[in-house]
Amino acid sequence: MKFGFWLPVFGGWLRNVTDEDMPATFEYVKELAQNAEDWGYDLTLIAELNLNDIKGLESPSLDAWSTAAAIAAVTKRIEILTAIRPGFHNPALTAKAAANIDHISNGRFSLNVVSAWWEGEARQYGGIFTAHDERYARTEEFIHILKGLWKETPFTYTGQFYQYKNTYLSPKPMKQHIPLYAGGESEAGKQTITKTCDSYVMHGGTVEEITEKINDMKIRRQSLGEKPLETFGMSAYIICRDTEEEVQQELARITEVKEGSPGYEGYKDFVSKSHLNVEVQLKDYSVSNRGLRPDLIGTPEQLAKKIISFEEAGVNLLILQFSPQHTEMKRFAEQVMPLVEKLKKEKQEV
Known part of the structure; x- marks a missing residue:
């Protein structure tokens, strides 16, 4: 199992807690990423949103791509x-920046x-926001251009959404x-994912839900005659405490959500504009x-x-959220990550 974490570019993950002691500043995320390497984390996911859907539209959030370059x-x-949303980017310029x-x-x-879900953000920032399936059609062309420019010199492409003629990209x-x-x-x-991508990442789900998704994607990939997907990742929020009582106290604290919270509008837009396979409840919004x-x-x-159960279901990457991030990431790295390996080894020896 690989362990990743969401870089807190929004200043936290809790929609009902105003100050999580994790400011949306480069100094904070730089220190976190550097410490994460020492603690044994394998990956950081940098989300791309121009507006803050966690803390509210007026709250600060870091730009994904400049932050990614700086963290690198x-x-x-x-x-x-790092997230990339085709409706906000020129694919050739994206290919160039990504290579750099x-x-x-x-x-x-x-x-x-990410094929995008937030219509209000697209209006504010001039992003292209169309019908759901058309967004994925654009994504397929976008990915085709990325791969072509990274491999071919010069590259020519004529599609429904993009056209390029004899385009050079260097360095690759x-x-x-x-x-x-x-x-x-x-x-x-x-x-789209089955045809074009290397790995599949999922919202949090139960072991049964995740097993079904993984099996479905494996069958889809096999039907195309492609090599298996490399990674099945899942997002999850961690609460780690010494006692059950402490766990429940923390759970109650972070799920006490009211519909008037600053991030609620972004949540409603996400639910209404996405095609989800489970019913999302207010608790899921917290x-x-x-x-x-x-x-x-x-x-x-x-x-x-629990982590071993997800690994047995086929998950080989967890992309985790914590609050406050420094304290809880360190606790998880010291108390849980070694224990996962220890229990797996004991299980194998039985």
Whole structure:
């Protein structure tokens, strides 16, 4: 199991807590990323939103791509998975920038392709926001251009959304292909991911829900005659405490949400504009990406056992959220990550 974490570019993950002692500043995320390498984390995911859907529209949030380049320059080992939304970017310029960050990071850069869901943000920032399935059609062309420019010189393409003629891109990425991750639950989304991406990332879910998703994507990929997807990642929010009483106290604190909270409008837009395969409840809104649904809350031993269950279901990357991030990431790294390996080893020896 690989352990990743969401870089807190929004100043936290809790929609009902104003100050989580994790400011949306580069100094904070730089220190966090550097410490994460020492603590044994494998990956950081940098979300791309121009507005803050966690703390409210007027709250600060960091730009994904400039932050990714800066993090690449001040870290040495961790994979930097950065979101890219085709409706906000020129694919040729994206291919160029991605190749450059890949060199800055010495080959540690990867992309999380997101077809976008926030119509209000698109209006404010001039993004292209169309019908759901058309967004995925655009994404397919976008990815085709990225791959073509990274591999071919010159590159020519004529599609429905983009046209390029004899385009040169140099330098190429270090391995001529930057890994592509994506998530989606709609039929259009799953088809696009199966055809174009290397890895599949999922919102938080139960072991049963995640098992079904993984098996479905494996069958889809096999039907195309493609090599298996490399990574099945899942988002989750962590609550780690010494006793069950402390766990429940913290859970109650972070799920006491009222509909008038600053981030509620973004949540409503996400639910209305996305094609989800489960019914989202207000409790799911309290942290992003359905982070509480995997139920990764408990004592270190309880968490380790639950994580092993997800690994047995096929998850090989957890992308985690914590609050406050420094304290809780360090606690998880010291108390849970070694215990996962210990319990797995004991299980194998039986």
